[in-house]
Amino acid sequence: MTGIAMKQLGTLQWLEQTHGRLGLRDKLALVAQGVKARAATRKRMGASVKFRHREVDDILPPDSAIAREAMAMCEAASAPFLFNHSLRAYFWARLLDDGSKPFDDEAVFTAIMLHDMGLTDAHRLQGSDEQCFTVVGARMAEELGAKHQWNDRRTALAANAITLHLNVIVDPKHGREAEMVRAGSGGDVAGLGLDVLEQDQINAVCTKHPRLNFKTSIVPVLGLEEAQRPCCRIAFMNSRLGFTDLIANAPMFSE
Structure with a gap:
């Protein structure tokens, strides 16, 4: 890559440039992010920070053609535990949002519905140089955006939110939308950031969209990604950042 300006880790442009293969600079960036995130979590939990910006029953997904189509695509391709994960991720994203910044709810919902499509049997990368499953959902977001006449900015918001969520x-x-997709997906997979919510909110989301043994179901899926794409972010986070341990030990979820 000498002589080429490297795009920022996790963006769609970065994926196009690197095919999702982590370089040394990328690995160091992920480690630094992990250190920063752990420090912030310890500080927040030490101060017993809690907030309640909205109630679960007040959250309604956008009722638009593209949102409905993205959800239908997710449901058709995903095992029930993975489909419910996407639905819960949207609720976590909304519950964790403090309302300080405007966001495109339709872009957030569409991105969350498509963010794990590359983990499904129907759309898993096969015979490809690509090293990151998120490119699958990003391309789907681009196609849906074009179909529903989104402008380039909205399409890029959704596509980059998908690739950045890892x-x-x-x-x-990168926009509030990408932050929310990351917060919602990480919150559901490993409980990241959900310590600020009240237990009744967590229970309400999991009652609305049950976890269906998510912890035991998602680990082998991520393990397959690690085995097939050893240079990807998932592989690095599993082997060096203890991601699967975070999943197993997420205290707010029993399964």
Whole structure:
């Protein structure tokens, strides 16, 4: 890559440039993000920070053609435990949002519905140089955006939110939408950030969209990604950042 300006880790442009293969600089960036995130969590939990910005029953997904189509695509391709994960991730994203910044709810919902499509049997990468499953959902978001006449900015918001969701931390410059997709997906997989919510909120989301043994179901799926794409972010986070241990030990979820 000498002489080529490297795009920021996790963006769609980065995936196009690197095929999702982590370089040394990328690995160091992920480690630094992990250190920063752990420090922030310890500080927040030490101060017993809690907030309640909205109630679960007040959250309604956008009722638009593209949102309905993205959800239908997710449900058709995903095992029930993975489909419910996407639905819960949207609720976590909304519950964790403090309302300080405007966001495109339709882009957030569409991105969350498509963010794990590359983990499904129907759309898993096969015979490809690509090293990151998120490119699958990003391309789907681009196709749906074009079909539903989104402008380039909205389409890029959704596509980049999908590819960025595997970063430990998303830089605010990528937009509130990407931050929310990261917060919602990470919150559901490993309980990241959900310590600020009240237990009744957590229970309400899991009652609305049950976890269906998510912890034991998702680990082998991520293990397959690690085995097939050893240079990807999932492989690095599993082997070096203890991601599967975080999943297993997420205290707010029994399964």
